[in-house]
Amino acid sequence: MADKITLEVFRYRPDDNSEPSFQKYMIPLQRDWVILDALNYIKDHIDGTLSYRWSCRMGICGSCGMMVNEKPVLTCAAFLENLIPGPVRIEPLENFPVVRDLVIDMRDFLEKLKRVKPWIIREQEDPAIEEYKQTPDQLADFKQYSMCINCMLCYSACPVYGLEPEFTGPAVIALAQRYNMDNRDHGNSARMDALSDESGMWQCTFIGDCSKVCPKKVDPAGAIQRYKVHGANTWWKNLLLPWAKDK
Amino acid sequence: MDHISYESDVLIIGAGGAGLRAAIAVSEKDPKLKISIISKVYPMRSHTVSAEGGAAAVIKDNDSLDDHAYDTISGGDWMTDQDAVEIFVREAPKEMIRLEHWGCPWSRQKDGKVAVRPFGGMKKKRTWFAADKTGFHMLHTLFQTSLKYSQIQRFDEWFVTRLLVDDGRCQGAVALEISTGQIAAIKAKSVIICSGGAGKVFPFTTNANIKTGDGMAIAYRAGVPLKDMEFVQYHPTGLPFTGILITEACRAEGGHLLNKNGYRYLQDYDLGKPEPRPVLRSMELGPRDRLSQAFVQEREKGQTLEGPYGDYVHLDLRHLGKKIINEKLPFVRELCLKYENIDPIKEMIPVRPVVHYMMGGIDTDIHGATALSGLFAAGECACVSINGANRLGSNSLTELLVFGARAGESAANFALNQNGSSKGLDFLYKNELKRLNKQFLNRTGGTEKIVDIRKAMHHVMENGAGIYRTEVALSDAQNEIQELKSKFKNLRISDTSKTFNTELVGSLELSCLLDIAESVIQSALFRKESRGSHQRSDFKNRDDANYLSHSLAYRNKNGAPEIKYQPVAITKWPPGERIYGK
Structure with a gap:
């Protein structure tokens, strides 16, 4: 095994007025290292000015998504060993504005998340005396959609979001679906309003790249398809039975 | 020099479990109160996200508040404040039910009620869990629920450098916006610190990179004492090299700790006799301090294994079978497969003690109030103290809720009784700007x-x-x-x-x-x-x-x-x- 490997890292510092470029770093190749360890090595020993986000290093905080050899991945879960002989190209997640180096601007996601009301909506809130009942099967109905760690890999993989930034996007639709399918929730129609005048959803061509790149096996593509079916049904229902109220 | 300033009623530093719970408590106390919540990371990146095993609260008929209190007090080796523990166990069930009502996907029994699992040092099953991603689900539930309150203004990716203390009262903080480098005064009538622990003072820790004790340090610099800082919890089962936590729930489900001879060595350390099935408050379900200390003694006897990243023992889950591991411990399996290339269904997991939690922190009373007027604290950064000399697993997630809510309520009441800020704040802000420029920005x-x-x-x-x-x-x-x-x-x-x-x-x-x-x-x-x-x-x-x-x-x-x-x-x-x- 070669004992060194080269990383080609995207650099961009807006206050320098410099153009984006790639910088090469030769680093020791250690069997146990993930890409994030390599970036930390660069930061500590070669170049303190390299900027990127990270925190938990165990695939749950969702901070460290980047493009590695043109694929969106969590860098804490991508082993260097699998990328031999290199060079390995590391870029910020695609489809997002770049703040600096490997740091993207994800404020758009947070705005959109709020719009779909990702919280339990009840006709009336019960006092906190006992739990709402939910069987294991009812939990299983929405559980996978609740596993989203907001890592943004699906947005980076989504061809529609790339072309149409207005698109609510895979993770947010999956999270809306997470609440719609929860038997404790009565907010389906309130959320549908936020999504119904959505142009992007109808453009989703079910390529499914969002589901393929998800590190937590959430299936946003499936959520979007269910929404489309539900949306179409609701449209017909409202047209034919205007007195029938959706859940 | 630009003068940038924001005003709010209650400022919360830290947007993990305790900070978000506090923010919701303030919102519910009085919708007119304007809340600012500052965090150096986006809320869902906070370290609460990494908690795995569960959150303790008495809910089943065979359990009692006194049992939970006694387990907590004896677990803490009598260093816990018993008035705080009594409040904690009493308010825990209500807080957990509220979180359930907000949508937390707790694991369930067949009849639809919340399921509980055993945990170390607890003599009854009282640990609520969401598979083995409990902290993740709690944090996202709190974060998503917080989005419905328009009075909460978030300052995402801002780093607090100093508290603004004037007239003997905490009235805000100075903070750096990481994305732009601007430094602002964020004035408030009361302040709550919920910034988490400081495991990163040690080399080998389950703690995320962000756990650097910032909130504890700024309180300490403002003259507030740090309480019981000598009590640092080592979790007995972390993965070598990465320090990734392998939850206690593994042992609660029946996992065994084995030395290099395949022997359940805990039986030699006054922790009971080995039984095939887990026994509460015994062996692998003993408290974390005792298990971590047993490892060190076992190592001194030459009974541990040697690895490239230090000595270790084995955590054996194989006898639990595929179904239990996949249903109850899916994240553990995922972590082992991804980070150690080990499948716990077929292989034993190498583990060693790893720094996990600070029992100590900013000294607060049962209302979350510190010695500094207007300053409150909750969560791992605080010490109230329910954890004493050793925290029991699954008490800290519940602590976030109970004392996050209490600190929120206290800070709201304090803010409602204050008028405007004092005149000295602008001067303090300018001084802090000078310090930051001299020591960091222009050095x-x-x-x-x-x-x-x-x-x-x-x-x-x-x-x-x-x-x-x-x-x-x-x-x-x-x-x-x-x-x-x-x-x-x-x-x-x-x-x-x-x-x-x-x-x-x-x-x-x-x-x-x-x-x-x-x-x-x-x-x-x-x-x-x-x-x-x-x-x-x-x-x-x-x-x-x-x-x-x-x-x-x-x-x-x-x-x-x-x-x-x-x-x-x-x-x-x-x-x-x-x-x-x-």
Whole structure:
């Protein structure tokens, strides 16, 4: 095994007025290292000015998504060993504005998340005396959609979001679906309003790249398809039975 | 110099479980209160996300509040404040049900009620869980629920550098916006710190990179004492190299700890007899301090295994079978497969003790109030104290809710009784700008590297303030930390950019870590007894006559902190022996 490997890292510092470029770093190749360890090595020993986000290093905080050899991945879960002989190209997640180096601007996601009301909506809130009942099967109905760690890999993989930034996007639709399918929730129609005048959803061509790149096996593509079916049904229902109220 | 200033009623520093719960409590107290919540990361990146096993609260008929209280108090080796524990166990069920109503996907029984699992040191099953991603689900539920309150204004990716204290009252903070480099005064009528722990003072920890004790340090610098800092929890089962946590729920489901001979060695450490199925408060379900200490003794006997990243023992889950592992411990399997290339269905997991949690923190009363008027704290950064000398697994997630809510309510009440801010704040803000520019932003010519100081600090802490401690080792450690603090003044910062300067943030964090390190060492040096997680090889017994007291570390500008003591609150459980396995 070669004992060194080269990383080609995207650099961009807006206050320098410099153009984006790639910088090469030769680093020791250690069997146990993930890409994030390599970036930390660069930061500590070669170049303190390299900027990127990270925190938990165990695939749950969702901070460290980047493009590695043109694929969106969590860098804490991508082993260097699998990328031999290199060079390995590391870029910020695609489809997002770049703040600096490997740091993207994800404020758009947070705005959109709020719009779909990702919280339990009840006709009336019960006092906190006992739990709402939910069987294991009812939990299983929405559980996978609740596993989203907001890592943004699906947005980076989504061809529609790339072309149409207005698109609510895979993770947010999956999270809306997470609440719609929860038997404790009565907010389906309130959320549908936020999504119904959505142009992007109808453009989703079910390529499914969002589901393929998800590190937590959430299936946003499936959520979007269910929404489309539900949306179409609701449209017909409202047209034919205007007195029938959706859940 | 631009003067940037924001105003709010309640400022919350930290957006993890405690901070978000506090924000919701303030919102519910009075919708007119304007809330600012500052965090150096987006809320869903907070370290609450990494908690795995569960959250304790009495919900089943065979359980009682007194049982939960007794387990917590004996688990904490009688260093817990019993008035705080009584409030904690009483309010825990209601808080957990509220979180359930907000949508937390708790694992369920067939009849639709919430399921509970056993946990270390607990004599009844009372740990609620969402598979083995409990913290993740709690954090996202709280974050998503917080989005419905329009009065909450978030300052995502801002780093707080100092509290604004004028007229004897905390009235806000100065903070740096990481993405732009702008530094602003965020004024408030009351402030709550919920910034988490400081595991990153040690080299080998389950804690995320962000756990650098910033909130503890800014309170300490404002003259607020840090309480019980000598009590540092080692979790007995972390993965070697990465320090990734392998949850106690593995042992609760029936996992075994084995030495190099395949022997369940805990039976030799006064923790009970090995049974095939898990027994509560026994063997693998003993408390974390005792299990971590047993590992060190087993290593001294030459009974552990040697690996490239230090000695380890085995955690064996194989006999649980595929179904239990996939249903109850899916994240553990995922972590082992991804990070160790091991499948726990077929192979044993290498584990070793790893720094996990700070029992100590900002001294607060049962309302979350600190000694500084207008300043409150909750969560791991605070010490109320329900965890005493050793926290029981699954109490800290519940603590976030109970004391996050209480601190929110107290801070709201405080804010409602205040008028405007005092005139001195602008002057304090300008002083802080000057300090930051001089020490960090415009500094040139330093020679000390961040990585060198950080690594030296890690080395000092592991050698001097690890699982077993001595007078000599602690004294040396304190001298070395003071030297590192001098070196820090000559730090080299190569990045001068104002945009997302992570080297600058790393320097600010390192300055906080050094303050925490000195407080841990000094508190440990002065406690000449062994209790819970604090084990002194030179003082092997618990000494209630002299040390049934909380330590309080007060910052001293010229070196190690001054240590004072305050008595432990005892209500109805007089100090007794900790008995496990019987």
